[in-house]
Amino acid sequence: MKLxxxxxxxxxxxxLEKLVQEELYPNRSEAIRHAVRDLIRKEKAFTPL
Structure with missing residues (x-):
């Protein structure tokens, strides 16, 4: 993974902080990764790892 x-x-x-406080995500980074992944899938640009 790259920083x-x-x-x-x-x-x-x-x-983002609210999502973490509500324990929907373990941390902000994970929430952002999830959002980016969903955007890429939605835009049909996702290449599975």
């Missing part, structure tokens, strides 16, 4: 830097608006970060 990237990501700048997000404050409301996005607050939303």
């Amino acid at each position: 990237i830097t990501l700048n997000l608006p404050e409301p996005y970060l607050e939303g």
Whole structure:
């Protein structure tokens, strides 16, 4: 896995924190990975690992 830097608006970060606090995801990184994966699948650009 590669490390990237990501700048997000404050409301996005607050939303991510809420998802983690509600234990829907173990951490922000996992929530972001999930969101990116879903976007790529939706746009039909997903290549399975």
